Amino acid sequence: MIEGSRKFSGSNDLLVVSIALWAVGIFIGSVFFWFDSGDDLFGQYYLLPWCFLVGLVVLSPIFYYFYKGCLDLFHPLIFASLSYIFPAFVVGGIILSFGWSEPFYLSFIENPRFELPLSLFYVAVGYIGLMLGYYFSFGKKIGEFLDERLSKAQWRPSEVWVGGLVLITAGFIVNILSFLRGILGYQRIENTEIFDGLLIFLQILLIEGIVLLWLAVFEEERKNRFVYLVAIFLLTLIPIRAFVLGSRSAFVSGLLPVIFAFFYSGRKLKGIHFLGLSVIIPIALFVGVIYGTTFRNIKGSEARMEAGAYFEQALVTLEYLSEADTEFILKEGATALAERVENLSSLGVVVSNYEKLAPYEAAYGLENNIINDLLYSFVPRFIYPDKPNTSDVRAYGDLYFSYGENAFTVTPFGDLLRNFGPFGIPVGMFILGIYFRVIYSSLVQSKYPAIWKKVAYYPLLTVVSYESFYATIFPAVIRTIFVTAIGLFAVHLLTKLFRRQ
Template structure:
């Protein structure tokens, strides 16, 4: 173990140890805080050295399903208004952490197991990206083609409905892949095209009021862009700090921006968005006031919905016993034309079945953790989360193997794992998007070879 790993481990141990002086903190809460610190600091230290999208999944799971519930349990949970609005945790800390803490440990074990059994994971990632750079010498036009196709598809998504709309959605994601292809190539005017592509991506987020995809793509893409670069410790932590501040600012103004744009109370755009950002920056006390901070905590607290699943099942609804999981897997392979009433993503049916809440006009979902519990109870749900993490880790192992002959496959990882690293969706969304994404990538490589004579 090198010095940086020792320091990270010590910090991750000492911070919870100091917090344990407050007797109100439970052991599983302190352990969750220590795990988050450990994986966050390791994630920052690995900038430029390694790349694994699933590290983001681990951090998000710990943040949304452990840290935010800790805040709610200790600060908000007994507030009468919070209880009336049903933003409380719904179940006791004993019951919640009795499932969630071992479930997160199982997820982490499943994700990390293949890497522990492989030799030199970091070296394989680095070698693959170097081969991708060599492969793209003189081929920057491929990235430009992807950007154009993605840009056009972005407009078509407005007009194309149903399953065909999802195909267009996949082609829209070529915009992100094209940015990476150009970046890693020797294309002469790549700075111009990269700037234009970022402008399009950010403009779309402003137009739709949806910023989640922007945040995830920037995180996944930035880590890939920095792979192989020598980056000092100070710069790594500066990048991490700016990233955290960016996410906090986006989350703090997202609701206000949507209220204005979606309800027609004003005209959206960069001017409005940056005006809201400026107000937040000039009034930093809002980030230290528990009342003003609650909307951010609540939006990031996936544990609130998981708690409602645990409160509802099996008291008022039976365990699904794997039904929604197996249905999700089947729905990933069977086209809707052959299965007209197959389940759709979005969370409406899962929320009604597993929490009793009927949602209209907005999106909310129970998360893979909530679905694991709702299907298999505590023990089965914990086991499921291990295999859930293992599944994604094995996909990355497979892609690294393919990268020996197709090194640019690494540049597709941000769009392949765009939904897989999220915890606020469900198994259908995460697995379905990954499997369909893999089929789409295969199609692009096949079509490039067969019709365009382009070795992608």
């Protein structure tokens, strides 16, 4: 756990809320100023001052916790900012300003000089809502209440090796079944079957096992040959999974559990660690974008194919990258990276068109998708086989981008705007902030710290996707809690068996 990450008090919470309210006032004042004169002052770079203001808002928790000496990269507010919101919208706005990304759907934004800054404003308001929800005392009280009632079980690092390997084995089996079914990797299925959703969420078992073993590797005081073999095995999984999945973010996703376990293993962090991350993460992202983009271009579409043919595409990708001109690959990779990072324009399309397209959403199954998804999430598909998929990313792409063959970025901000209007954004993010405070207070700031709580925290943090629908967040949280609990209970039984022997 990060040193000093428990130094919280009511006065600190009040201070942060006060700062947030001042930030809101300053931001609103700046809004009126730039809406009135921003175009004249900055010309074609009219987005830059907005990027600066929004950057201050979304980076404010980092400045605060760094000043307090308890910076935690996996704190919910910081993780949300660094993993998605800052690069997608602040860096993305800079990318748009300089013309490094020009997606075809920019033409769908009727008044970009007004609606793109408005999109950034909605992001800032949503993030402020997230902060206020996090610091609202209700979430902290629930977390402390749960902390007193959760299991006090303690596992030593030497006791979890078998359990971790069992979880990884089970996760691999689920991944193989998911791959053969066509719901894993760069492919998709036309019709959702009864147990497809179960297969998707059982993949969490693999993540649990990886996080558990990395924590054991870093927390084990007596490093022997077996510990190093486990570490090598886990490192090997990163390129293998990236190779198979064809995902542009696979390398970064594979590194996150390693970084998480290192940070939460009780080590004292130094500047060299943060410097190393500032180099490793961009390189991993760039390599992943190059491989993932090339793989997708060679495969051509998300059409499902036989396993042998799929792996052949991966081999062809590696062969192409090894033979192609390096300068050309780097240029293509830089372009693809800019397009991958920038998501402001896709949010701008929603901001520009959500009122006009609202009458057509029912025909695409998107109307009131947040409420409908929450209600339907409690009904398993094997009970209701014809359960509608109300948050269909293909239908969303067809309606808003006139192209249903691609999974366009949705974002919780856009989804809340579509469902409830502008005022729904801070309210929805406020609720999400309460959820984050509950899991952070009960699992990370716990009075009874334990390995299993750290393992549970990781999937409950990362299950929140800032690229997808807000509607899917809490149904996904419910399923993640269920699968995570099953995996941890299995490990607990194995640790008890290990102790008896």
